[in-house]
Amino acid sequence: MTSDAVAVTVLGLGTMGHGMAQAFASKGMIVRGYDESPAARDSLTDRIRRNLTEFVRFELMSAEEATAALARITAHDSVEEACAESTFVVEAVREDLTIKQDLFARVEDCVAPETILASNSSSFCISDSGSRLRHPERAMVTHWFNPPHIIPTVEIVPSPHTTEQVIQTTLQLHRRIGKLSIVLRQELPGFLVNRVQVAVMREVWDLLERGVASAEDLDAAIRGSMGFRLAALGPLSIHDFGGLDVASVVYRVLCPEIRSDTVLPKIVQQLVSGGKFGFKTGAGFYSYPEHVAPHVLAERDENYLRLLKLFHASQTDISVENP
Numbered sequence: 001m002t003s004d005a006v007a008v009t010v011l012g013l014g015t016m017g018h019g020m021a022q023a024f025a026s027k028g029m030i031v032r033g034y035d036e037s038p039a040a041r042d043s044l045t046d047r048i049r050r051n052l053t054e055f056v057r058f059e060l061m062s063a064e065e066a067t068a069a070l071a072r073i074t075a076h077d078s079v080e081e082a083c084a085e086s087t088f089v090v091e092a093v094r095e096d097l098t099i100k101q102d103l104f105a106r107v108e109d110c111v112a113p114e115t116i117l118a119s120n121s122s123s124f125c126i127s128d129s130g131s132r133l134r135h136p137e138r139a140m141v142t143h144w145f146n147p148p149h150i151i152p153t154v155e156i157v158p159s160p161h162t163t164e165q166v167i168q169t170t171l172q173l174h175r176r177i178g179k180l181s182i183v184l185r186q187e188l189p190g191f192l193v194n195r196v197q198v199a200v201m202r203e204v205w206d207l208l209e210r211g212v213a214s215a216e217d218l219d220a221a222i223r224g225s226m227g228f229r230l231a232a233l234g235p236l237s238i239h240d241f242g243g244l245d246v247a248s249v250v251y252r253v254l255c256p257e258i259r260s261d262t263v264l265p266k267i268v269q270q271l272v273s274g275g276k277f278g279f280k281t282g283a284g285f286y287s288y289p290e291h292v293a294p295h296v297l298a299e300r301d302e303n304y305l306r307l308l309k310l311f312h313a314s315q316t317d318i319s320v321e322n323p
Contacts, residue, residue, distance in 0.1 A: 006173065007032070009086040011079060011103060013040045016120055017092035019149035022048045025072040026061065026149075027177040033075045034082035041075040048073060051149055051301075058305045060312075079103070080110045088173060090118040090142055100129035108133055116166055118142040122194055125187050127159045136161040140170060143191050150304045152180040152311055155191045178312075196235075206259040208285075209267040215285045231307060232314075 008024045010017045013035035021031045021044070035041050052066035061069075076082040083089055089111060091103055100119060107117060117139040119129050130139045141157035154174045158167050167183060174181035184192055208218055229238050239247045271277075271284060278284030279293070288296055 006030070006088060007086045009033070009083050009089040010092060011035075011082065011089065011107070012092035012094075012120075013037075013044050013075065014092070015146060016144060016148050018044055018047050019051065019147050020090065020092060020120070020144055021073050022051055022069065022149045023177050023179070026052075026055075026065070026069040029072065029177070031073045032082045032084070032086060033073065034077075034079050035075070041077070044073070044075045045070065054301060054305060055149075058309060060305065060309065079106055083107055083110050083115075086111060086115060088116045088118070088170075090120055092120040092144075095122055095124070097124055097128060100124065101132055104130050104139070105132045108135070114138070116140075116170060118170065120144055123190050125159065125189060126157065126162070127187060130159070137163045138166050140166065141191065142170060142174065143193075145193070147301065147304065150301065150308055152178070152308070153193065154179045154181045155193060156181055156183045157187055157191050158183070159187050202265075203258050205265045205268055209265045231310075 006024075006029045008021075008029050008031045010021045010024075010031060010033045013021065013033045014037075017033065017035065018040075021033050025031045025048075033041070033044060035044075049070055052061070052069060055061045056063050056066050089107055091100060091107075093099055093103060100121065104117060104119075111117070113135070115138070117130065117133070119126055119139075119141050120143060121129055121141055122143065124141075126136070126139050126141050129141075130136055133139055136159060140159065140162045141155070143155040143157065145151040145153055156167065156170055156174070171181050171183055182192075188195075190198065204218060204222070207213060208215060213221065233241070275281060276283040279288050279297070282288050282290065282293065
């Protein structure tokens with residue numbers, strides 16, 4: 001399958017969907033988008049144009065390539081219109097199981113039998129979100145990370161019904177657009193990365209709630225240690241270099257001490273109940289006043305883009321043979 005032969009539909013054009021559309025279009029694919037919000041549809045071109053401008057500034061693509069990518073993306077007024085003639089449809093709607101189930105049932109009625117269906121869920125398995133599909137063998141999760149046009153990894157999570165051909169086609173599709181795509185061998189809620197993130201999140205939130213360190217110091221400490229190393233090596237490689245004998249001792253000492261319950265920490269409960277969801281509401285662990293919020297977001301993306309350049313530069317054909 002060449003990029004010219006791929007017509008991609010992205011359903012949901014918010015935080016995740018617009019970046020996913022950009023990623024596909026940047027590699028030569030025709031992208032049709034839909035969102036139930038007219039504002040999201042109307043603003044799609046401007047949002048992606050701003051992203052592409054930054055890619056050009058960081059020399060990740062040329063101005064001509066950015067212009068061509070933008071021209072490949074169109075927003076449509078209905079699901080049916082957006083899905084017409086698509087060979088790959090991915091939903092990026094709100095993380096609500098019923099909404100996803102209803103959408104997949106609707107999409108299946110307006111696509112060709114060979115069209116692949118994917119969900120960008122952060123937690124729901126395709127066996128759940130696609131439970132009403134008549135042909136579950138062509139469906140799976142493709143889990144991207146925010147911001148999706150920058151973060152390399154995409155997790156591909158098939159169900160027991162997904163065919164090997166669909167898995168491999170989806171894997172190669174995402175590799176063609178420059179994504180570090182990996183296939184999970186088991187279907188499980190939260191997939192791979194989010195399960196690890198939640199384990200870290202629980203301990204970080206607990207340390208903050210107990211007053212062990214300030215939010216600023218917690219972030220700084222993790223960025224300058226775990227974050228620094230994880231930007232270069234995976235966690236298993238880090239353990240190999242540090243020594244599994246040492247890691248085993250640390251594990252035995254600390255596991256009885258770290259938080260292990262399933263109760264949401266009060267500090268987070270209070271923020272959420274007070275409508276403080278983070279950046280999108282102007283406050284969370286930190287404050288994001290309206291006059292500085294755009295600069296904070298731009299700084300985040302600049303840091304990510306610098307890392308992306310390093311990431312691409314570090315990719316080699318060198319492999320380590322497993323025992």
